[in-house]
Structures are given as C-alpha cells and as structure tokens.
Amino acid sequence: MALAQALAELETLLGKRLATSQAERDQHGQSETWFPASPPDAVAYPESTQEVSEIVKICATHDVPITAWGTGTSLEGHALPIRGGISLDMMRMDKVVEVLAEDMQVRVQPGVTREALNTDLRATGLFFPVDPGANASLGGMAATRASGTTTVRYGSMRDNVAGLEVVMADGRIIRTGSRAKKSSAGYDLTALMLGSEGTLGIITELTLKLHGQPEAISSAVCAFDTLEAAVETVQLTIQMGIPMARIEFVDDLTAQIFNEANGTNFPAKPHLMIEFHGSDSGVAEASERFGEVVAEMGGADFQWATTTEDRNRLWKMRHGAYPASIAHRPGCMGLVTDICVPISRLAEAVAETKHDIEAAGLIGPVVGHVGDGNFHSVLLLDPEDRDEFKRAKAVAAKMAERALAMGGTVTGEHGIGMGKMGYMRDEHGAGWDVMGQIKRALDPQNILNPGKLVEQNG
Amino acid sequence: MALAQALAELETLLGKRLATSQAERDQHGQSETWFPASPPDAVAYPESTQEVSEIVKICATHDVPITAWGTGTSLEGHALPIRGGISLDMMRMDKVVEVLAEDMQVRVQPGVTREALNTDLRATGLFFPVDPGANASLGGMAATRASGTTTVRYGSMRDNVAGLEVVMADGRIIRTGSRAKKSSAGYDLTALMLGSEGTLGIITELTLKLHGQPEAISSAVCAFDTLEAAVETVQLTIQMGIPMARIEFVDDLTAQIFNEANGTNFPAKPHLMIEFHGSDSGVAEASERFGEVVAEMGGADFQWATTTEDRNRLWKMRHGAYPASIAHRPGCMGLVTDICVPISRLAEAVAETKHDIEAAGLIGPVVGHVGDGNFHSVLLLDPEDRDEFKRAKAVAAKMAERALAMGGTVTGEHGIGMGKMGYMRDEHGAGWDVMGQIKRALDPQNILNPGKLVEQNG
Numbered sequence: 001m002a003l004a005q006a007l008a009e010l011e012t013l014l015g016k017r018l019a020t021s022q023a024e025r026d027q028h029g030q031s032e033t034w035f036p037a038s039p040p041d042a043v044a045y046p047e048s049t050q051e052v053s054e055i056v057k058i059c060a061t062h063d064v065p066i067t068a069w070g071t072g073t074s075l076e077g078h079a080l081p082i083r084g085g086i087s088l089d090m091m092r093m094d095k096v097v098e099v100l101a102e103d104m105q106v107r108v109q110p111g112v113t114r115e116a117l118n119t120d121l122r123a124t125g126l127f128f129p130v131d132p133g134a135n136a137s138l139g140g141m142a143a144t145r146a147s148g149t150t151t152v153r154y155g156s157m158r159d160n161v162a163g164l165e166v167v168m169a170d171g172r173i174i175r176t177g178s179r180a181k182k183s184s185a186g187y188d189l190t191a192l193m194l195g196s197e198g199t200l201g202i203i204t205e206l207t208l209k210l211h212g213q214p215e216a217i218s219s220a221v222c223a224f225d226t227l228e229a230a231v232e233t234v235q236l237t238i239q240m241g242i243p244m245a246r247i248e249f250v251d252d253l254t255a256q257i258f259n260e261a262n263g264t265n266f267p268a269k270p271h272l273m274i275e276f277h278g279s280d281s282g283v284a285e286a287s288e289r290f291g292e293v294v295a296e297m298g299g300a301d302f303q304w305a306t307t308t309e310d311r312n313r314l315w316k317m318r319h320g321a322y323p324a325s326i327a328h329r330p331g332c333m334g335l336v337t338d339i340c341v342p343i344s345r346l347a348e349a350v351a352e353t354k355h356d357i358e359a360a361g362l363i364g365p366v367v368g369h370v371g372d373g374n375f376h377s378v379l380l381l382d383p384e385d386r387d388e389f390k391r392a393k394a395v396a397a398k399m400a401e402r403a404l405a406m407g408g409t410v411t412g413e414h415g416i417g418m419g420k421m422g423y424m425r426d427e428h429g430a431g432w433d434v435m436g437q438i439k440r441a442l443d444p445q446n447i448l449n450p451g452k453l454v455e456q457n458g
Numbered sequence: 459m460a461l462a463q464a465l466a467e468l469e470t471l472l473g474k475r476l477a478t479s480q481a482e483r484d485q486h487g488q489s490e491t492w493f494p495a496s497p498p499d500a501v502a503y504p505e506s507t508q509e510v511s512e513i514v515k516i517c518a519t520h521d522v523p524i525t526a527w528g529t530g531t532s533l534e535g536h537a538l539p540i541r542g543g544i545s546l547d548m549m550r551m552d553k554v555v556e557v558l559a560e561d562m563q564v565r566v567q568p569g570v571t572r573e574a575l576n577t578d579l580r581a582t583g584l585f586f587p588v589d590p591g592a593n594a595s596l597g598g599m600a601a602t603r604a605s606g607t608t609t610v611r612y613g614s615m616r617d618n619v620a621g622l623e624v625v626m627a628d629g630r631i632i633r634t635g636s637r638a639k640k641s642s643a644g645y646d647l648t649a650l651m652l653g654s655e656g657t658l659g660i661i662t663e664l665t666l667k668l669h670g671q672p673e674a675i676s677s678a679v680c681a682f683d684t685l686e687a688a689v690e691t692v693q694l695t696i697q698m699g700i701p702m703a704r705i706e707f708v709d710d711l712t713a714q715i716f717n718e719a720n721g722t723n724f725p726a727k728p729h730l731m732i733e734f735h736g737s738d739s740g741v742a743e744a745s746e747r748f749g750e751v752v753a754e755m756g757g758a759d760f761q762w763a764t765t766t767e768d769r770n771r772l773w774k775m776r777h778g779a780y781p782a783s784i785a786h787r788p789g790c791m792g793l794v795t796d797i798c799v800p801i802s803r804l805a806e807a808v809a810e811t812k813h814d815i816e817a818a819g820l821i822g823p824v825v826g827h828v829g830d831g832n833f834h835s836v837l838l839l840d841p842e843d844r845d846e847f848k849r850a851k852a853v854a855a856k857m858a859e860r861a862l863a864m865g866g867t868v869t870g871e872h873g874i875g876m877g878k879m880g881y882m883r884d885e886h887g888a889g890w891d892v893m894g895q896i897k898r899a900l901d902p903q904n905i906l907n908p909g910k911l912v913e914q915n916g
Contacts, residue, residue: 102693102802145642156640158649159617174889179865180798181830182614184603184653184873185885186911187893191616191649195642212699235560241670282740340638344560372639407637415642427643431632434900435645441899442892453644 001085006062007042010086013054017045017092028069028079028087034333034381034389035077035418040067040087047092049165049173049204056202057171059086059447067449068198070140071113075336076417078144078197083450088202090139096120097205104210105162105179110139110203117208126210129154132413133319139203144415145195149318152371153245153277154211156413157194164193165205169443179207192438197415198449200442214277217245218287219311222294223269223301227251227354230270231347233297234370238343242289243282246275247371248318251354254325254365261324262317267301272370273318275311318367322378325365329380335392339403340374340412349402350375356398360391374412401426416453424455459543464520465500468544471512475503475550486527486537486545492791492839492847493535493876498525498545505550507623507631507662514660515629517544517905525907526656528598529571533794534875536602536655541908546660548597554578555663561637562668563620568597568661575666584668587612590871591777597661602873603653607776610829611703611735612669614871615652622651623663627901637665650896655873656907658900672735675703676745677769680752681727681759685709685812688728689805691755692828696801700747701740704733705829706776709812712783712823719782720775725759730828731776733769776825780836783823787838793850797861798832798870807864808833811857818849832870859884874911882913 010018019025020042029039041064046052059066065085072079081087094111101124108117115135117128130141132148140146142164147156154160163177166189176189193201224230227249234247250258250273255266272294276286287304294302305311317324326334341349350366357364357377368375377399379392400410400423410423424432432455439446439454468476477483478500487497499522504510517524523543530537539545552569559582566575573593575586588599590606598604600622605614612618621635624647634647651659682688685707692705708716708731713724730752734744745762752760763769775782784792799807808824815822815835826833835857837850858868858881868881882890890913897904897912 100800100802102697103800104696105800145646147640147642151640158640158646168888168892172888172891174887174892176886176889178798178867178885179800180832180861180867180870181801182605182609182616182798182832182870183867184605184869184871185867185878186653186874186882186890187658187896188603188616188646188649188653189886189889189892191646192896195644195646200645212697215699238562239560239670241673279743281743285737285739340636340640342558342561342563342637343639344558374638374640403638409636409638409641409643411642412638412640413642416644420643424644427636428634428647429632430626430630431634431647432644433630434626434632434647437899438645438650438896441895 001064002062003041003064006058006064009058010042010044010055013051013058014044019043028089029081031077031080032073033075034335035080038080038082040081041084043087043089045089045092049167052088052167052202052204053171053173055086055088056167056169060170060445063445063447065447065450068143068202070111070137071135073134073136074140074144074417075414076419078415078417078452080418082418091137093204099124101126103179105207106210107205107207108138109205110137112138114138114141121210125213127213128160128208129211130157130160133322138206138208142194142203142206143197147369147372147413149246149248149369151369152247153243158191160209161190161194161206162209163207164190164203166193166201167204168201169445169448177207195415197417197453199439199453200448216280216283217275217277217311218283219275219305219314221271221273221303221314222299223267223271224297224299225269227270227350228347229297229299230272231350231370233272233293233299235343235346236293237290238371240289240293242286243276243278244274244371245277246273248273249368249370249375250321251366254321254367257321257324257328257365258317260328261320273314321367325378325380329363332380333383335379335381335396336414337377337379337396337399338411338414339399339408340372341403341406341408343373345406346370346373349406352402353377353399356395360395362388362392362395372412373408418452459522460520461499461522464516464522467516468500468502468513471509471516472502477501486547487539489535489538490531491533492793493538496538496540498539499542501545501547503547503550507625510546510625510660510662511629511631513544513546514625514627518628518903521903521905523905523908526601526660528569528595529593531592531594532598532602532875533872534877536873536875536910538876540876549595551662557582559584563637563665564668565663565665566596567663568595570596572596572599579668583671585671586618586666587669588615588618591780596664596666600652600661600664601654601656605830605871607704607706607827609827610705611701616649618667619648619652619664620667621665622648622661624651624659624661626659627903627906635665653873655875655911657897657911658906674738674741675733675735675769676741677733677763677772679729679731679761679772680757681725681729682755682757683727685728685808686805687755687757688730689808689828691730691751691757693801693804694751695748696829698747698751700744701734701736702732702829703735704731706731707826707828707833708779709824712779712825715779715782715786715823716775718786719778731772779825783836783838787821790838791841793837793839793854794872795835795837795854795857796869796872797857797866798830799861799864799866801831803864804828804831807860810860811835814853814856818853820846820850820853830870831866876910
C-alpha cells in the first residue's frame with residue numbers, strides 16, 4: 001500500500017472532498033453495534049460515477065483498500081474499513097435520476113435513502129416497498145440484499161432491483177440487467193452484486209422496481225397467550241393463501257418495551273402486527289379471513305388501524321423497536337441476531353431461542369418478519385461485562401447453528417460483514433470456496449472491502 | 459483432449475450407460491430450430507449426483523467437453539455439443555426427492571419435467587407455476603432461467619428456485635441457497651447458476667418454491683381491431699394493478715393458425731388471452747375490471763372459459779402455437795425470436811416488428827407474454843432458400859437492436875446458447891467481459907458447454 005501517494009492523487013482529483021480530519025475518519029470508523037472502531041485513513045466524497053471510477057483506479061494503482069459507506073446503519077460491521085485505506089462515502093450521490101412511471105421503475109443514485117425516494121415518488125401513485133426499518137441508503141440496501149417488514153408481499157432487494165451500474169475493482173464501469181421485466185441474457189450480474197457487500201464492485205446507480213400504492217390498506221395488532229399460538233397463526237395464514245403485506249411478531253418483552261417508549265398499553269404477551277394491501281373488497285376479505293384464524297388460535301385484543309395516522313404510529317413503533325430496546329437497559333450495547341428458518345420450523349426456533357436467552361441470564365427481546373421465517377433478538381449487554389458478552393455470543397452461535405440444522409440461514413437480511421464470517425463455512429461448505437474464486441477473479445488485488453464476506457479476502 | 463482414455467474410464471464407471479451408437483449420438487446432436495446438427499462423441503446417462511461428479515472429474519482429467527442435455531427443447535442451440543465430447547443426459551435423474559408441503563417447497567432431480575412435477579403434486583393443493591410451453595426438464599429450465607405464460611404473476615425460474623445442488627467443473631459438489639425464504643448470506647450462487655446454461659456447473663438437484671392452487675380460476679380470450687389497442691389494454695391493466703395470472707398476445711396470423719390447427723373460429727384479428735387466479739370474489743372483481751378496460755379499448759368477441767376443460771383447451775392451443783405455426787407452412791423450419799422491452803415501448807416494438815416481417819416478404823406469426831413485455835415471432839422459412847434465411851436473420855437482428863435501443867434485452871426467456879452470442883457485447887458491454895472472468899475462474903479448462911454464452915469460451 002503506497003498510501004501517501006494515493007492520498008496525494010486523490011486530493012488532486014477531489015480537493016476538499018478528500019477528508020483526513022480525525023472527526024470525519026472517526027465518523028466512518030464506527031458501527032451501530034458492538035464492533036470495535038476502525039477508522040479509515042481518509043474519507044472520499046465522490047459526486048459522479050466517473051469520479052468513483054477514478055478513485056478506484058488510483059486505489060488500485062497504489063494497492064489501497066476501499067470500503068463503501070452509506071448511512072452507516074448496517075449491523076454486522078460491513079462498512080468498517082478494517083484494513084484502513086479509503087472510506088468511500090456515497091451520500092453525495094443522492095439524486096433521483098429518472099422516474100419511469102409508465103414502466104413502474106426509477107433510476108436512483110446510491111446515496112438516495114428509501115424514505116427520500118418515497119417522498120419523491122408521492123405524487124406518482126407509486127412507491128418503493130423494501131423497508132429494513134432504518135432509513136438506509138438504497139446503495140447500501142442493495143449491497144446487503146436487504147429486506148424487512150414488507151418482504152412477505154413485495155420481496156427483498158433481490159426482487160426489486162432491475163439493474164445496476166457498478167464500478168469494478170479495476171475502475172471499469174459496467175451496467176447490469178436492463179429495463180425489461182425479465183431477461184435470460186447470460187449470467188445474472190445484478191443478483192451477483194446484490195448482497196456482495198462492496199467486495200465485488202461499487203454500486204453507482206440502481207434501477208429499482210416500483211409498485212402501485214394500494215387502493216386500500218388496513219393494519220392491526222393482536223395479542224396471543226403463547227408465542228406458539230402467534231407463530232402458528234402466521235403459518236396458517238400463509239397456508240390459506242391470505243395475502244399479507246406485512247406480518248410481524250413481537251414477543252412479550254417487546255410489547256412491554258413498546259409501552260415504555262410509546263406510552264401504549266399492550267398486555268405483556270406475544271403480539272402479531274399485520275397489514276393488508278389491495279382493493280377495498282380484497283382488504284376486507286383478507287382481514288375477515290385473518291380474523292377467523294386469529295380467533296381460532298385464541299388471539300385477542302385486536303386493534304385495527306385504518307387511518308394513515310394510526311398506521312404510521314404502529315409501524316413507527318415497530319421500526320423503533322431497536323432504539324427502544326437499547327433504551328430499556330440504559331447504557332447497554334446491542335448484539336443483534338438475525339436468523340431465517342423454514343416456516344415449518346419457526347415456532348420451534350423462536351421458542352428455543354427465547355429459552356436459551358433466559359437460560360443464559362440475558363435480556364433479549366425477540367421480533368421477527370415471521371412471514372419470511374426471519375427473526376431477531378437484540379441482546380442488551382453491559383459493555384463492561386465480558387462474561388455477559390461471552391454468554392451472548394454463545395446464544396447467537398447457538399441460534400445460527402439451529403438455523404442451519406433446520407435448513408435455514410445464519411442471516412435473513414443483515415448480511416455477513418465481519419460478524420457472520422465464522423458461520424460461512426458451516427452454511428455454504430465448498431460453496432464458500434466458490435465465492436472466494438469469484439472474489440479473486442473480479443478483485444485480484446483484494447482492494448474492495450477486504451476482510452469481509454469471503455475467506456480468501458484477508 | 460484424450461478422448462479414448464476418457465471414454466474407457468467412463469465406460470468402466472457407467473457400463474451400458476455410456477452410449478456411443480450413432481443413433482444416440484445423433485439424437486443428442488440436434489436441436490428444435492435451425493442450428494446444424496453437431497453430435498457428441500458419446501452420451502452419458504448418470505443416475506446420481508455422485509456419478510455426475512465422477513464423470514466431470516474424468517472429463518476434467520482428459521480435457522473432454524461436457525454438455526448437459528434435458529428434453530432437448532431449448533431454442534438457441536444451448537445443448538448442442540459443438541466442441542464434441544460428452545452429452546450428459548440428465549433424464550434418468552427424474553425423482554421428486556421430497557415434497558415439503560408445509561414450507562411450500564419441493565426437492566427434485568433435474569430430469570423431472572414440469573408436467574410430471576405438477577402431476578405428482580396434484581393431491582397436495584400446491585403447484586409449480588413456471589410454464590415455458592414445452593414440457594421441459596426442470597434442470598434445463600433452471601439452466602436457461604426460463605419463464606413463460608404465468609411469469610407476469612408468479613415470476614420466472616429466477617424467482618422460483620430456493621436452492622440448487624451443483625457439480626462444479628472440477629467435480630466438487632456444492633449446495634446453494636437454503637430452505638429459508640430469504641437470505642443475505644454471501645454471493646447469490648443460486649442466481650448465478652440460473653441462466654448459466656451449463657457453462658458454470660451441472661445442476662443435480664433443485665429446491666423449488668411452490669404455490670397454492672388458486673380457489674378460483676377464470677380465463678378469457680377477446681379480439682381487438684388493432685394490435686395497438688390490444689397492447690394498450692395490457693399496459694392499462696398493469697397500471698391499474700389488476701392482478702393477472704396470464705396475459706398473452708397473439709396476432710391476426712396466429713389467430714388464423716389456431717383456426718387451422720384446432721378448428722376454432724377466431725376472427726383474423728389480434729387477440730389477448732388472459733387468466734385470473736384468486737378467491738372467488740377476487741377473480742370476479744378482476745374479471746369485471748378487466749372487462750371494463752377491454753370495452754374502453756374497443757375489444758370484442760369475449761369468450762370466457764370457466765370450466766377446467768375449456769381452460770385446458772385454451773392454453774393447450776396457446777402452447778401449441780409453435781408446432782401449429784410450423785404446420786402452417788408445410789416443410790418449413792422455424793427461426794424463433796425472443797425480445798423483451800419495457801412495457802411502455804411494447805406496442806411500438808410489436809408494430810415495428812410486424813412491419814419488418816412484412817417488408818422482408820416473410821411469414822412470421824407474433825405471440826407474446828405481453829405482461830412482461832416479452833414477445834416472439836416464429837419466422838417460417840423454406841430450408842432450401844438461403845436468401846429467405848438471410849432476410850430472416852436480418853429481421854431478427856433488427857428486433858434485437860430495437861430491444862436494446864429501447865432499454866430491453868435480446869432474450870426474454872430463451873437464453874443465449876449459440877444463437878444470441880453475437881448480441882452479448884451490444885447488450886452488456888464490459889459486463890460481458892466480467893461474465894468471461896467468472897467463467898474462467900470457475901471453469902479454467904473450459905470443459906463445461908464450451909463455445910456458449912461467454913466470449914472467452916471458445
């Protein structure tokens with residue numbers, strides 16, 4: 001790494017948009033969870049694809065690592081520049097390039113956040129559905145193959161990106177996909193880039209699929225006596241083909257945390273939060289059928305939210321579960337888990353996880369995108385207590401092992417970053433070596449987010 | 459290539475399941491369209507993943523090409539062993555391994571056909587929706603990222619494969635994906651393999667996503683005075699969010715060909731064939747709203763098919779469009795085109811294509827999965843007439859160029875094989891080089907289906 005020379009050339013290219021102040025380096029060297037800080041040597045703020053390409057070429061010439069940065073909301077240390085080098089802050093590339101309303105698509109730069117995009121789209125009758133909770137950048141959401149509360153209906157980033165513009169490790173600019181709704185024209189480079197976490201290329205533009213704002217929306221929350229009853233309600237609802245737009249599980253502790261943070265009065269029981277999208281009659285029919293399932297499973301305390309305000313309050317509360325959980329134990333840090341299992345094993349997986357958390361003497365509310373079989377526990381840890389951290393890591397490891405034993409995955413939506421590297425061999429076997437082969441082929445110098453996702457990336 | 463030694467070792471492994479008879483070689487050396495015959499040196503019939511792995515290892519040792527074979531129904535010469543070597547006939551691996559009804563998934567071997575699978579699933583209330591027309595093998599459908607009439611609702615193979623077992627070019631067996639509904643665990647090797655046309659690995663097992671059989675189904679056909687009116691009806695229907703399970707365009711000539719083949723009495727006009735899936739009330743609502751759009755666009759001659767028999771007759775006729783077209787001009791051969799454009803450009807693309815066909819003095823009925831923006835013309839050619847063939851190739855080239863100029867793709871669902879190689883640089887630019895880098899990384903000896911899909915694969 002010939003850092004000084006690279007920095008000089010980058011400064012010539014970017015002027016003040018190359019920052020080396022301690023404050024800016026520190027800001028790009030921390031994450032939302034428990035990973036130790038790891039500041040870059042400098043932060044670059046590109047404003048165009050061409051500039052990204054130039055930056056990558058300079059870094060390639062001098063063997064300097066490049067780690068892309070969006071909103072910094074990833075949960076597995078993805079954006080930490082653990083080998084130093086450049087943090088590539090994409091947030092100045094924040095233009096909605098072109099709304100293609102007739103084709104229900106939009107071209108955006110990677111620094112546009114999902115909330116900004118939906119604000120921009122408001123007048124079109126269209127919206128972008130993927131909703132990981134955090135107001136993340138769309139580039140970051142693509143890089144981690146994000147999903148969230150609406151994935152049960154609208155899919156994840158895998159399903160909602162039509163094409164990408166990507167700067168490769170040697171500075172070449174490629175375009176993947178097309179504006180057509182489908183294609184069989186060769187290897188699916190779009191899908192390969194989605195979830196590659198900045199290790200194969202830098203996403204500089206996205207063509208996203210949009211959806212029509214539904215004519216009718218109805219949300220509800222209801223309580224169950226046991227988590228098994230709540231989860232079985234989800235399984236039955238899916239099997240009956242009732243079309244849900246969202247179906248979220250929150251456990252008894254999370255209900256209590258909601259009350260603390262929002263002044264609500266939920267009973268300390270497991271709850272489901274659900275939403276239906278469709279025509280007036282379609283939503284009415286789905287709501288009615290769902291109500292029958294809930295009644296059959298002993299659910300109660302049904303609260304419907306039909307006004308936009310009530311609905312927004314409901315989902316704001318759900319999205320606020322992470323900070324509310326952190327606030328529940330003042331001064332704590334969060335270790336967030338994220339497994340996804342086949343729907344048939346979901347009740348078992350959630351129950352055993354809750355048992356493990358209790359047995360380890362930990363505090364860990366459980367929430368989940370249960371329509372996908374995906375759930376999280378936020379383990380609330382005293383940062384000074386090494387033994388507690390050790391017990392939390394053991395619980396997380398047991399969750400991951402259980403997910404794999406059930407045929408699931410160690411991460412439903414948060415990705416690998418640094419935090420899940422240790423499980424990749426167990427999940428993928430020789431497939432992990434194949435990922436390494438692809439990495440070496442496309443980034444032979446290993447300058448793109450080194451140390452993440454693939455083994456041969458040290 | 460040390461062919462003789464490889465054949466000797468393969469015979470030791472497979473006994474009579476290694477065939478070198480002229481008849482079997484010829485059978486595996488032809489395709490459904492205009493590509494010249496190209497028989498392999500031998501045909502291998504593996505019965506297990508382990509055998510596929512052993513075969514690949516033997517071929518790798520002796521540098522012998524391997525081209526996988528399913529039902530032989532691909533349309534771009536994908537399965538022609540143009541560099542000789544082994545044709546790997548996967549059709550003895552035809553077991554439905556495990557129905558996972560609770561998770562709406564099924565594990566199948568690659569030689570199971572889509573019709574055989576759906577027959578097998580009949581009692582479960584579930585079905586596999588991807589429907590390319592031909593009764594293709596599921597391995598072949600995965601390898602070409604196939605889609606078809608139901609993709610507008612259920613997606614393509616890209617959307618309906620949860621995971622794969624793949625034998626790599628060095629004989630390693632990997633598993634991609636998981637049984638969970640989503641995952642962010644590293645590079646999406648499942649998506650990379652889908653559409654790789656046997657150039658990156660041999661698919662030996664698939665975990666497919668299933669869907670619940672709809673409570674109600676309703677199909678209809680209706681006629682329009684102009685193709686613009688028919689296609690604009692599609693655009694409007696999509697924009698209104700009316701949930702279609704199928705929406706197919708057939709032009710005036712195809713309507714006439716249907717009459718010839720099936721004794722029907724369709725007017726010689728463009729038609730739409732449509733199907734709705736859902737609850738009784740949902741289907742009724744969609745049908746009604748669609749009827750209103752059709753009336754507004756001047757559509758007429760509405761024929762509803764609500765009984766299973768009537769529906770089957772309708773879709774059998776649609777799926778029979780290719781052989782019926784060939785029969786329309788006795789002794790002809792077919793050159794099948796397959797472009798996909800943004801929905802907003804569809805009417806224009808179809809109209810200009812029909813104009814080109816007429817201007818070139820060719821016979822070419824046009825059909826399309828118009829809900830996806832995808833359509834085909836089957837150019838019916840006299841095999842002896844070189845000039846006609848040349849004019850047909852020029853029309854096909856113009857279609858591909860038009861698709862790209864409109865932001866679309868040169869192949870919506872048939873794939874690249876040999877037929878579309880010439881357009882890959884135009885469609886993907888430097889992205890095609892990236893595909894070549896991946897190919898060289900995963901198959902450095904270039905033994906898997908050499909000469910197809912990627913440039914560096916000669």
